[in-house]
Amino acid sequence: MLIDSVIIVLREIIAVAFLSSVLLALAYFLRIPGPRLRSAVLLGLGGALAFDVFVRLVFDRFGGFGYEFAHVAVQLATWLAILAVLALLMLAPRAPRAALRRLMAAAMVLAVAREGGEILFYFASLSDQGDSISDALTGAVIGAGVGFSAGTLFYYLQLTQRPAAALTTGATLLALIGSGICAQATLLLVQADLLPAQTPLWDSSAWLPESSPVGQLLYALIGYEATPSPLMAGVWLASSLLALAIALACRRLGPRFGFGAGPPLPDPQTRS
Amino acid sequence: MTTRSPYRRATAARAGRRRLGAIALLLCSAALARTPAPAPAPAPLTIELRLRNHLFEPSEIQIPAHTQVRLRVQNLDITPEEFASWELNRKKIVPGNHTAILYIGPLAPGAYPFFGEFNPKTAQGRLTAR
Numbered sequence: 001m002l003i004d005s006v007i008i009v010l011r012e013i014i015a016v017a018f019l020s021s022v023l024l025a026l027a028y029f030l031r032i033p034g035p036r037l038r039s040a041v042l043l044g045l046g047g048a049l050a051f052d053v054f055v056r057l058v059f060d061r062f063g064g065f066g067y068e069f070a071h072v073a074v075q076l077a078t079w080l081a082i083l084a085v086l087a088l089l090m091l092a093p094r095a096p097r098a099a100l101r102r103l104m105a106a107a108m109v110l111a112v113a114r115e116g117g118e119i120l121f122y123f124a125s126l127s128d129q130g131d132s133i134s135d136a137l138t139g140a141v142i143g144a145g146v147g148f149s150a151g152t153l154f155y156y157l158q159l160t161q162r163p164a165a166a167l168t169t170g171a172t173l174l175a176l177i178g179s180g181i182c183a184q185a186t187l188l189l190v191q192a193d194l195l196p197a198q199t200p201l202w203d204s205s206a207w208l209p210e211s212s213p214v215g216q217l218l219y220a221l222i223g224y225e226a227t228p229s230p231l232m233a234g235v236w237l238a239s240s241l242l243a244l245a246i247a248l249a250c251r252r253l254g255p256r257f258g259f260g261a262g263p264p265l266p267d268p269q270t271r272s
Numbered sequence: 273m274t275t276r277s278p279y280r281r282a283t284a285a286r287a288g289r290r291r292l293g294a295i296a297l298l299l300c301s302a303a304l305a306r307t308p309a310p311a312p313a314p315a316p317l318t319i320e321l322r323l324r325n326h327l328f329e330p331s332e333i334q335i336p337a338h339t340q341v342r343l344r345v346q347n348l349d350i351t352p353e354e355f356a357s358w359e360l361n362r363k364k365i366v367p368g369n370h371t372a373i374l375y376i377g378p379l380a381p382g383a384y385p386f387f388g389e390f391n392p393k394t395a396q397g398r399l400t401a402r
Contacts, residue, residue, distance in 0.1 A: 064373040125390040
């Protein structure tokens with residue numbers, strides 16, 4: 001029970017921690033006040049509660065696919081927030097700071113709300129566990145701690161890179177996270193028969209099964225699938241290319257509107 | 273030689289795009305009008321699965337291979353459970369006293385384990401396509 005609890009909570013937390021660490025690292029390099037992590041988490045927890053109630057209310061609606069619709073809606077909103085952040089990032093170093101900060105916060109709040117909603121369902125399932133509930137709660141705390149620690153470690157790892165590489169690395173990571181979110185949304189729509197089920201393109205479960213710890217981690221972070229359908233692989237690739245196209249377009253068009261043309265990103269560690 | 277102003281060039285480009293859009297719309301309408309309506313697809317096979325005391329009933333399911341199947345998971349417990357299967361690529365939380373619907377397949381012949389993520393030691397089952 002303890003190990004199961006660690007894995008379930010860790011898998012949900014690590015996706016949020018990964019996204020938050022990328023956004024906060026970008027805010028650091030851009031020298032903008034990053035979205036307040038504590039506020040985003042608290043707002044996200046409130047959102048998780050609301051999302052949990054909402055999913056229960058709509059579960060039987062939409063032909064019995066209210067669960068899928070609710071999750072896809074939040075995933076789509078998160079993806080759009082990530083795309084908007086990516087677009088504004090490419091206007092650096094003259095990116096509109098207030099808008100960028102709000103969009104980063106929105107992406108974090110939405111991610112916390114969705115993953116937190118799943119954790120709340122798990123906690124609700126513990127109510128009839130009797131003596132095992134303490135093990136489950138201990139496991140949940142351990143899983144959350146490991147997830148947040150991993151996110152913190154990744155944040156400081158990103159800070160060790162050169163400022164010139166920070167924008168490219170951060171944008172790439174955001175594009176990958178966004179593609180993972182789109183891939184997961186596609187799976188839900190296939191599950192609801194709103195998108196066609198197809199024969200998998202390949203089967204990589206022999207060398208990296210989804211059920212393995214690394215496989216589960218990659219699924220949470222970038223939407224890894226051992227047996228992706230052509231549709232899912234296409235959505236993953238298309239969302240990556242769209243993110244890249246938006247980034248390049250903003251980088252090129254930015255100077256025409258007074259953005260982007262300016263000195264390169266300063267080293268945050270040097271005093272100005 | 274006189275050159276058109278940027279405003280006139282933009283206006284002409286907009287008019288050109290509108291003409292192209294109208295032609296595309298006409299062609300699509302003509303194609304759809306000539307295409308006969310497809311025959312309605314047969315309703316997929318529905319399989320009932322119950323979850324009681326964190327156990328799946330039945331724990332073994334057989335379905336025809338290469339056939340899409342509609343799975344109804346009825347959670348008879350008061351606590352939620354997450355129906356999950358790595359092999360089937362399916363995950364759905366089923367609140368207590370609710371019924372979830374998922375579509376599965378078409379599947380190649382083989383065995384596809386599934387489990388209750390919140391109670392993996394007890395809620396286990398296997399779906400066999402043959």
